[in-house]
Each structure stands twice: as C-alpha cells, then as structure tokens.
Amino acid sequence: MAKKIALLQGNEACAYGALYAGCNFFGGYPITPSTEVAEVMSRELPRNGGKFIQMEDEIGAMASVLGAALTGAKALTASSGPGISLKQELIGYGCIAEIPCVIVNVMRGGPSTGMPTGPSQSDIMQARWGTHGDHAAIAVAPASCQEIFAETVRAFNLAETYRMPVQVLLDEINGHMRERIELPEPGDLEVINRQTPSVPPDQYLPYDPDFGDVPPLAAFGSGYRFHVTGLNKAADGFPTTKAKLVDAEERRQIRKVEANRDKIEKNEEYLVEDADIIVVAIGTISRSARNAVNQLREQGMKVGLFRPITLWPFPERRIAELAVRCKTLIVPEMNLGQMILEVERVIRGACALHGIGRVDGEPITPSQIIEKIKEVC
Amino acid sequence: MAFDYDKYLRPGKLPHIWCPGCGHGIILKGLLRAIDACGLDKDNTAIVSGIGCASRLPGYVDFNTLHTAHGRAAAFATGIKMAKPEMNVLVVGGDGDGVAIGGNHFIHACRRNIDMTYILCNNFIYGMTGGQFSPCTPTGDRASTTPYGNPDPVFDIGKLAIGAGASFVARTTSFHATQIDKLIAEGIRHKGMAVIEVLDDCPTTYGRRNKFRSVVDMMKRFKELAVPVAKAASMSKEELEGKIVTGILHQEQRPEYCEQYAEVVKRAQKS
Numbered sequence: 070m071a072k073k074i075a076l077l078q079g080n081e082a083c084a085y086g087a088l089y090a091g092c093n094f095f096g097g098y099p100i101t102p103s104t105e106v107a108e109v110m111s112r113e114l115p116r117n118g119g120k121f122i123q124m125e126d127e128i129g130a131m132a133s134v135l136g137a138a139l140t141g142a143k144a145l146t147a148s149s150g151p152g153i154s155l156k157q158e159l160i161g162y163g164c165i166a167e168i169p170c171v172i173v174n175v176m177r178g179g180p181s182t183g184m185p186t187g188p189s190q191s192d193i194m195q196a197r198w199g200t201h202g203d204h205a206a207i208a209v210a211p212a213s214c215q216e217i218f219a220e221t222v223r224a225f226n227l228a229e230t231y232r233m234p235v236q237v238l239l240d241e242i243n244g245h246m247r248e249r250i251e252l253p254e255p256g257d258l259e260v261i262n263r264q265t266p267s268v269p270p271d272q273y274l275p276y277d278p279d280f281g282d283v284p285p286l287a288a289f290g291s292g293y294r295f296h297v298t299g300l301n302k303a304a305d306g307f308p309t310t311k312a313k314l315v316d317a318e319e320r321r322q323i324r325k326v327e328a329n330r331d332k333i334e335k336n337e338e339y340l341v342e343d344a345d346i347i348v349v350a351i352g353t354i355s356r357s358a359r360n361a362v363n364q365l366r367e368q369g370m371k372v373g374l375f376r377p378i379t380l381w382p383f384p385e386r387r388i389a390e391l392a393v394r395c396k397t398l399i400v401p402e403m404n405l406g407q408m409i410l411e412v413e414r415v416i417r418g419a420c421a422l423h424g425i426g427r428v429d430g431e432p433i434t435p436s437q438i439i440e441k442i443k444e445v446c
Numbered sequence: 447m448a449f450d451y452d453k454y455l456r457p458g459k460l461p462h463i464w465c466p467g468c469g470h471g472i473i474l475k476g477l478l479r480a481i482d483a484c485g486l487d488k489d490n491t492a493i494v495s496g497i498g499c500a501s502r503l504p505g506y507v508d509f510n511t512l513h514t515a516h517g518r519a520a521a522f523a524t525g526i527k528m529a530k531p532e533m534n535v536l537v538v539g540g541d542g543d544g545v546a547i548g549g550n551h552f553i554h555a556c557r558r559n560i561d562m563t564y565i566l567c568n569n570f571i572y573g574m575t576g577g578q579f580s581p582c583t584p585t586g587d588r589a590s591t592t593p594y595g596n597p598d599p600v601f602d603i604g605k606l607a608i609g610a611g612a613s614f615v616a617r618t619t620s621f622h623a624t625q626i627d628k629l630i631a632e633g634i635r636h637k638g639m640a641v642i643e644v645l646d647d648c649p650t651t652y653g654r655r656n657k658f659r660s661v662v663d664m665m666k667r668f669k670e671l672a673v674p675v676a677k678a679a680s681m682s683k684e685e686l687e688g689k690i691v692t693g694i695l696h697q698e699q700r701p702e703y704c705e706q707y708a709e710v711v712k713r714a715q716k717s
Contacts, residue, residue, distance in 0.1 A: 093529075094525070094528070094529050096525060112714070115707075115710050115711040115713075115714035115715070116714045116715055116717075118711065120528045120529055120707065122524065122525075122528050122707075124521060124524070124554070125521075125550050125551060125553075125554035126550055128518065128521065128551075129518070129521035129524070129550070129551050129554070132514065132515075132518040132521030132522045132524075132525060132551070133521055133522070133524050133525030133528065134525060135514075135522060135525065136494075136512070136521070136522035136523060136524065136525025136526040136529070137525040137526065137528060137529035138525075139512065139525075139526065140525075140526055140529040140530040140533070141529075141530075142529045144525070144529075158515055159515060159518065162514065162515050289492050289510040289512075289526060289530065289533065290489065290490055290492070290510060290530050290532075290533050291489075292489045294488060294489060294508055294509055294510055294511075295510070295511075296456075296504065296505055296511045296512075296513070297511070297512045297513065298505070298512075298513040299513065299514065299515055300513070307459070307505060308505070308513075
C-alpha cells in the first residue's frame with residue numbers, strides 16, 4: 070500500500086509525532102516560534118478524546134503536564150527559550166519525582182526576549198543544566214521534518230522508559246520549514262508505554278529500587294495511593310533527610326540514564342570512515358554541514374559529518390573515538406560556543422578543534438563552514 | 447462515637463511538623479471530617495499542595511497525594527482534573543503559596559471554575575521560612591522582613607476569589623473548628639471552583655512578633671472578630687471594619703470547566 074504523504078511544517082510534524090506516540094494531554098502557553106505545536110494539538114486532541122489546555126503561563130503549563138502525567142496521561146508541552154527558562158523549576162520537579170513527559174523547545178535567539186522569529190541553537194546547555202541541582206537529562210535534536218516526527222515519538226518512548234522529562238530541541242528554521250513527509254502507519258514505529266506496578270497496592274513503593282533503576286509508576290486514581298514530593302525522598306516517596314537514602318535516590322536517578330547510554334544515544338555518521346576532518350553539528354545546521362561535506366569531497370578533501378540525534382546524554386565515547394582517528398573537528402552551532410565545550414571536554418586534546426558560532430538570527434551557511442575548514446586545515 | 451481519624455491518616459507519618467498551637471492540625475481534622483461526610487473514595491481522591499507549612503498536610507493523609515513546587519498546586523491540580531475529571535481534587539496551602547507566588551494559578555483556576563476544592567490556610571505569614579510578611583499580613587504588623595511595620599496593603603482572599611470567578615467562596619477561622627468541616631464539605635459538594643479560606647494562627651512566627659501572648663489570645667481574637675454572613679448583611683461598612691465575616695460568602699451555579707471541555711470534545715468529534 071502506498072504510504073500516506075503530507076507536506077508538513079516541522080512544528081506540525083512534531084505534534085503529529087506526539088499523537089502517534091499516544092499523547093493525550095497538552096498543556097501550553099503561546100510563544101513564538103513554537104505555537105503551531107499547540108495549535109495542532111488544540112485541534113486534534115479533542116477529536117481523539119484527548120485534552121488540550123492553554124494555561125495562564127508557562128509555569129502553569131508545565132505544572133498541568135506533570136499533574137496530567139501522574140494520572141497516566143502521555144503529556145506534552147511546547148515552548149521556546151524564555152518559556153523554557155520559566156519551566157525550569159518544574160522540569161527539575163519532573164526529574165526528582167520521576168514523571169514522564171515531553172517538552173518541545175523550538176529554540177530562538179536570546180538571552181531574554183532575544184529574537185523571537187530568529188533561529189538559534191543557544192539552548193543546548195539550558196537543555197542539560199537549565200534546572201538546578203544534579204539530575205540526568207535526555208534531549209533529542211532532529212534535523213528534518215520526517216525526523217522531527219520520528220524523534221518526537223522516540224522522545225515519548227524515552228520519557229516512558231526512563232520515567233523522566235525528555236526534551237525535543239527544534240529551532241525556528243526546522244520548526245517552521247515545510248517538507249514532504251511519509252506518515253508512518255500504526256505499527257511502523259515502536260510506541261512504548263510506562264511500566265506500571267504488578268505488586269498489590271499495599272506493597273507498592275513509587276521509587277522501589279528492587280525493580281531496577283526505573284521503578285514502575287502507578288497512575289493516580291488506579292488504586293495505588295502514594296505520595297509525590299519535590300523534596301528529596303526515600304523509596305517510599307516520603308521526604309527524608311537521611312544522608313544514605315538521599316544519596317541512593319540521587320545516584321539512581323542519574324544512573325538510570327548513564328547506564329543506558331547505548332540504548333538512548335543515537336547518531337548519524339556520514340563519510341566519517343576515512344575523514345581527516347569531521348564536522349560535528351546538530352539539527353538545522355547539520356544540513357548546512359552535510360552540504361559543505363559534499364562540496365569539499367568533490368574537491369577531494371576527506372571531510373565527514375558526525376550528527377548527534379540524541380544531544381543529551383552527549384555521545385562522548387564515539388566523539389572521543391573519532392577524535393583519535395581524525396585530524397580536526399569542526400563544530401558549527403548557532404550560538405557562541407556551547408556544544409564545542411562538550412566536544413573539547415571529551416576529546417582531551419586528541420585532535421585540533423575549531424568552532425563556528427553565529428548569533429545574528431541567520432543560519433550558518435555551507436560556504437561559512439567551507440571557508441572555516443579551508444582556513445584552518 | 448469519636449470520629450475515627452486513623453481511617454484517613456497514613457500510619458507512621460505522625461508526628462507532623464507543625465508547631466504547638468498551630469492551627470493547621472485543626473484544619474486537617476476538619477478536612478478529614480468533611481471528606482468523610484461527603485463519602486469520598488480514597489482511591490479516587492487527589493490532595494495537592496504547594497510549599498509551606500500547610501502544604502505538608504498531604505503527606506499525612508492516605509489519598510493520592512502530591513506535594514508540588516511553591517505556588518503551583520492549583521496548576522498541577524488543574525492538570526489532574528482535566529486528565530481525569532472523575533477524580534475528586536482538593537488543594538491545600540497557605541496564603542503566601544496561594545495568592546503571592548501562586549496568585550496567577552489561583553485566579554485562573556477560579557476563572558475557569560474547574561471543579562476542585564481549595565482550602566487556603568491563611569495565617570498571615572510565611573511560617574516555614576521563619577516569619578516573613580505575606581500579602582495577607584495586616585498593614586503595620588511586624589514580620590521578620592517588616593521590622594518597622596508592614597507597609598503593604600492586605601489581599602482580601604474572599605473578594606479576590608469571587609472577583610476571579612470562583613463559584614463557591616467561604617471563610618472561617620481555626621477557632622470555628624466545627625464550621626471548618628461544614629464549609630469544606632459544602633465546597634466539595636459544590637460543582638465548580640470552591641475556595642474555603644480558613645484564618646489560621648501561627649503563634650511561632652506571627653503571634654510572638656505581634657503582641658499575642660499566647661495561642662489562646664489569637665483564638666480569642668478570631669472569636670471576637672468573627673461575624674456570620676447573615677449578621678454582617680445588616681451591619682454598616684463602618685461596623686464591619688476590622689471584622690472577619692464568616693460563612694458562605696458567595697455561591698452560584700456556573701458552567702464547570704471540565705464539562706465545558708467535554709462539549710468541545712463533542713463539537714470536535716462532529717467536525
């Protein structure tokens with residue numbers, strides 16, 4: 070049977086991906102350039118028996134998502150830089166209370182109001198360290214509209230599997246760009262639902278380490294009465310200040326991602342096998358980088374592209390391996406040097422490293438990347 | 447027969463964190479009597495709070511309980527109620543939590559008239575952090591951050607809730623223990639946003655800075671200043687100055703938010 074084809078904007082593809090993953094709750098607040106995600110959800114969710122609510126502010130939107138997720142819903146919110154900054158405290162709440170949900174950040178220039186209609190990749194570090202305290206983070210950074218659909222589905226799967234907030238990083242360009250998409254049929258993409266408890270309610274502990282690093286999560290109203298708090302808590306969910314219990318819980322929450330890097334990480338490698346020069350780029354800018362790689366290959370230069378699709382956890386082992394094999398890494402990003410800090414950390418000086426930054430609201434072009442490579446190599 | 451509170455308390459979670467003389471325990475007991483009177487099913491009831499002394503209440507009671515972040519209880523509760531409208535949703539919190547940092551969520555929950563019962567324990571102070579002034583600290587009073595007297599005017603929570611659109615608004619005090627459960631029960635039975643403000647005593651951080659020699663003095667003040675709604679109706683504005691009007695301040699039938707959204711779903715599924 071012929072595949073269903075659609076012409077979709079990235080933000081729309083994100084919303085349809087969420088619906089494909091079983092999203093049945095959206096809590097949002099209008100903000101450019103993410104608003105189309107909310108608009109599609111407001112139209113489609115009630116048709117599918119889901120719930121859409123536009124809250125009074127960004128914080129309320131995040132709170133409604135966490136509340137809904139605790140009732141068993143697959144919940145989504147979408148925002149952009151300043152809105153994500155407002156949500157950060159509650160993203161941390163989702164981390165410590167281990168509530169699965171997905172947060173879309175269609176990145177725009179900043180800080181503050183910045184450039185609402187200009188593209189940016191300046192929330193790379195916000196996606197990792199935006200909320201206070203030690204915590205694990207998962208963020209995906211798709212490049213094309215097709216991939217935005219699939220990665221939004223995967224973001225829900227990761228949130229459900231690891232019982233935590235997961236971020237989808239788009240930017241003003243791929244959020245608003247329209248592309249041809251093959252719409253996956255039900256069953257084409259894997260859809261994962263959270264593990265719920267199998268023990269009787271009186272034996273249920275919401276953070277029971279006996280079930281591994283990701284304890285099952287009961288839904289409010291399902292007969293499992295339990296307590297949820299943002300305080301450091303013990304396995305039973307109640308607050309504690311006992312050093313040993315706090316330490317065990319904190320470490321488990323970080324370990325659940327660290328120990329599963331192989332399952333969470335996803336990268337694309339393009340012509341890196343024999344490459345002397347490897348460009349490391351995400352999202353929209355990886356498309357400029359691929360074009361630059363093709364042009365330079367035609368000129369006989371051995372250039373490749375490494376594209377983290379999972380941005381967090383950062384693909385540190387693979388980049389370290391590549392750094393030993395190649396001579397130079399080039400990191401173009403629409404900010405003044407965020408991802409390059411991670412690359413620098415993991416390669417430990419194994420090869421030369423050069424960044425290309427841009428914060429003027431324009432994308433980094435293939436010719437800019439070519440120029441830089443010719444300048445430094 | 448004495449009321450069996452143990453039926454609703456989580457074993458092993460007491461003693462609570464509240465100071466001797468604090469009114470929160472009186473409100474907790476009133477809440478449990480109200481829940482019992484309304485026959486709420488424990489499995490199908492969520493109790494949500496923010497941050498502060500009163501917000502520790504959910505930890506002690508055997509329901510689906512959610513101790514959220516400072517000020518955000520109403521917004522979390524909105525998510526729960528929207529996602530699962532068949533659940534009974536109650537919110538408990540203090541004055542700073544509810545109408546300062548959480549003021550925006552509070553007024554919008556009132557505006558939506560979403561079916562939840564919000565018990566606002568107004569003790570005129572930020573107790574947990576040691577007694578800083580809140581929007582409900584009387585003007586001129588002392589708090590740890592108003593050493594020369596509070597320059598701020600006071601929020602009238604009842605008027606705020608009514609103005610924002612809550613369809614049930616009531617007020618009582620921690621002295622009027624038997625009225626607490628009656629008003630909360632009325633609020634639970636009411637379809638829509640119900641706000642029950644309970645003026646509450648904090649001897650530790652408010653009373654001792656403001657010339658209340660004992661908890662009994664604070665309680666006596668509530669007793670002396672309280673005027674039931676019916677009596678207040680025949681009193682002049684001047685006579686009511688400084689008084690605490692108690693009882694159901696406002697009640698109306700107005701479309702409830704989840705029911706309104708159910709209509710949206712019907713329209714969407716027809717289109």
